[in-house]
Every structure is written in structure tokens, then in C-alpha cells.
Amino acid sequence: MSIDDIYPSLSDLKKRAKRRLPQFAWEYLDSGTGVEDQMKRNRAALDQVLFETRILQGLFEPNQSTTFLGREYAHPFGVAPVGMSGMIWPGAEHILAKGAAQVNIPYCMSAVATVTPEDIAPSLGGNGWMQLYPPTDPEIRRDMIRRARAAGFHTLVLTVDVPHASRRERQRRAQLTIPPRITPKMLWETATHPAWALGTARHGQPRLRFAESYVKAEKGASSTAHPGYLLRGKPDWKYLDDIRAEWDGHIVVKGITSAHDAKKLQDAGVDAVWVSNHSGRQFDGGLSSIETLPAIRTAVGPNYPLIFDSGIEGGLDVLRAIAMGADFVMLGRAFHYALAALGAKGFDQAVFMLSDDIHTNMFQMGIRTLEQASERLITTD
Ligand SMILES: Cc1cc2nc3c(=O)[nH]c(=O)nc-3n(C[C@H](O)[C@H](O)[C@H](O)COP(=O)(O)O)c2cc1C
Numbered sequence: 001m002s003i004d005d006i007y008p009s010l011s012d013l014k015k016r017a018k019r020r021l022p023q024f025a026w027e028y029l030d031s032g033t034g035v036e037d038q039m040k041r042n043r044a045a046l047d048q049v050l051f052e053t054r055i056l057q058g059l060f061e062p063n064q065s066t067t068f069l070g071r072e073y074a075h076p077f078g079v080a081p082v083g084m085s086g087m088i089w090p091g092a093e094h095i096l097a098k099g100a101a102q103v104n105i106p107y108c109m110s111a112v113a114t115v116t117p118e119d120i121a122p123s124l125g126g127n128g129w130m131q132l133y134p135p136t137d138p139e140i141r142r143d144m145i146r147r148a149r150a151a152g153f154h155t156l157v158l159t160v161d162v163p164h165a166s167r168r169e170r171q172r173r174a175q176l177t178i179p180p181r182i183t184p185k186m187l188w189e190t191a192t193h194p195a196w197a198l199g200t201a202r203h204g205q206p207r208l209r210f211a212e213s214y215v216k217a218e219k220g221a222s223s224t225a226h227p228g229y230l231l232r233g234k235p236d237w238k239y240l241d242d243i244r245a246e247w248d249g250h251i252v253v254k255g256i257t258s259a260h261d262a263k264k265l266q267d268a269g270v271d272a273v274w275v276s277n278h279s280g281r282q283f284d285g286g287l288s289s290i291e292t293l294p295a296i297r298t299a300v301g302p303n304y305p306l307i308f309d310s311g312i313e314g315g316l317d318v319l320r321a322i323a324m325g326a327d328f329v330m331l332g333r334a335f336h337y338a339l340a341a342l343g344a345k346g347f348d349q350a351v352f353m354l355s356d357d358i359h360t361n362m363f364q365m366g367i368r369t370l371e372q373a374s375e376r377l378i379t380t381d
Helices: 010-020 023-030 037-047 092-103 117-124 138-150 169-173 184-191 194-203 209-219 227-231 237-246 259-267 289-300 315-323 333-342 344-365 370-376
Strands: 066-068 071-073 077-079 107-109 128-132 155-159 250-256 272-275 306-308 328-331
Touching (some): 010 023, 010 333, 023 169, 023 184, 037 315, 077 092, 077 107, 092 107, 092 333, 107 117, 117 128, 128 138, 138 209, 184 194, 272 289, 289 306, 289 315, 315 328, 315 370, 328 333, 344 370
Parallel strands (some): 077 328, 155 250, 272 306, 306 328
């Protein structure tokens, strides 16, 4: 039996991931904030996006390659930044960066990764985007940007939807601390999840290595201190202008759910806006990400680059987001469920599952290009 027969959908990978991860890692990956209404709403609203099919289309081959911010990608999706990826699955950042380069999709490294830009540079293959949480100290910001550029990252993603840590109640109950603190419960969880434990022993204790380099340099603090505070700046529009002046590649701003903000970012010279509600991890009282997309598209006009994420679980969801106004779609949890389920093979399976699902659905919809997806939308007004 092929892997695709055993794990044909993301839910199969997710089920296996849950079994193979220690509880604290699972809760970190899978949880939202509050009572997780926004996470549920993300799913429910995607399900409401429906298409007409077309028959008797004759011989054709759907094309899912796409050009985004001047680069051609093989698929219209990529890997969203996930902090502490390497705590979820040992070596995750390397697997994801290398895998993304091989299949020609973007890999966005998190500012709170367990690797540094220099570690990951050899794996990037020209497909690296770098995410930044706003450093409070402009010197640190400039140095992080400089190092990202020197390592070969060409697109900078400034995440702006974490003005303050959210409560993430499930993470608290699981007693997750970053970096992880050794408690009897953690030792038990580790001992009972041997694949994760052995991998972690090989890769070393997961730590925020990029951010941490500044703690050591600046404060001489212990390497186990949480360096997250360095990246909890409270950026304003002037901050954005400063970054614009410091980075000569593309700039994307991530975490936008309002048409007003999107338009302002476009006017401020940002190259693309990333529509996202952080998959319900930050705020439980807003619309689903897909509900916010049409108004944002209207505000920025038809040609301005928009990225979408939050709740994507298959190729059909990718088509839904594109039809509703996105140019490109990113996934965070999905790739990590896949890694936790099957290691590096999981990444390949997730890419195959997503691209095959896009392909087969494009046949059903009778569309040759991704742009045509919106022509098949069923509108109910
Ligand atoms: C465990 C986890 C950690 C994340 N860490 C970051 C991060 O460091 N930086 C960031 O911009 N977004 C982060 N995100 C948000 C993702 O980039 C992305 O917006 C979201 O996961 C997309 O939704 P999906 O997981 O449903 O695909 C994280 C998401 C998860 C699940």
C-alpha cells in the first residue's frame, strides 16, 4: 500500500501526529485561544464557499503553477512561519526548508524558530521568506534583517497580529513553557513518545536560537532565558517605514483582517498583505479569515498581491481562498501534523495530497488556471 492509500487526507496525518507527540507539543501545535470559536468559524466559513462544476470540457491539463512577487512557484501554497517548529518535530525547520526548495514552494522561517538563518541557509534554495516579530531595539532589528538577507532570504514578513501574548488556555493546561522546563510530567510525556524523544536527543533541546543570539550578546543572560521579550515591540506606521528603508527585498505584512488596514498598508508601499487571523490563536472574537477576504480584495483592487491563511486543510480549501481573492495560500499546522505523523515523508505526502486535491478539483470545476476558480463561485445573494 502506498502512503497515499494509508494517509489520504490531512485528518489521517493529524490523528497519527496526536499519538506521536508529547501532549505539550500537541497542545502547542493544535490549540487556539479562548474557547476556539474562531478556529471553528474558520472551518465552517471555508465550507460555505461552494463552486459549480462544468462537464464535457474535453482534453485539458489544469495548471497550478503561479507567479507571486516576481517568482514562479510550482503550487499556489507554501509553508507559513511556525515558531518552535523544531520543538513540535525535531529538525522540522531543516526538513521544511529543504522540502520546500525541492518542490519549489516558499518556506517562511519564523523569527522564533529553533534554528538561525545561517543554519538554514544551505537548505533554502532561493525559496526563503523570513518572518519577523517586531524587535523592540532597532539595532537588533537591523541585525536580524541583515542576517536574514545574508543567509539568502528575499522576502520579509512582518507579523503584526501579536500586540500581546494571547492566553492559549490549552497550552497553559499542558504546562508548556518556552523553552520547555523539565518537570516529571514532561519526562513522562517524553518517555512515552520515543520517536519524538530520540529525535530531540539527536537535535538538542529546542531553543529559540535566532532570538537567543541577542540575549547572549546584549545581556549576558543564561541561554535558557526566554528571549521572546526582545521581539515584543509595539510597532506603529513609523516602525513600518523604518523597516521599509532597511530591507531592499519584498515586504509583506502578516495578520490583517481589516480592509481599512489592508488599504493603508498598500498605500504605505508594502508589497503584499497577508490576510490571517493566526488560525484563531490570538483573538476569539472576530470573523473567520475567509470572511474578511472579499472586502480586503475590494479595498486593494484586483492586482495587489494578497496571501491568505488560517484553517486550510486541503486542496479544495486552497481553491476556495483563491476564488475569494487570494493570490497565494499558506499553511502552518498542516505541514506540522504531517511531520509529526511521518517525519520528512510527511512533508512530501502533505504536498502531494494538497496538489493532487487541487488538480482533481480543477478538473471537476473545468478550469485550466487558478484565476478561473472565481468564475465558478456560487453566490447566494
Ligand atoms: C504552532 C504555531 C506557531 C506559530 N508561530 C508563528 C510565528 O512564529 N510567527 C507567525 O507569524 N505566525 C505563527 N503562527 C501562525 C502561522 O504562521 C499561520 O498564520 C497559521 O498557522 C495558519 O493557519 P493554519 O495553521 O490553520 O494553516 C503559528 C501557528 C502555529 C499553529
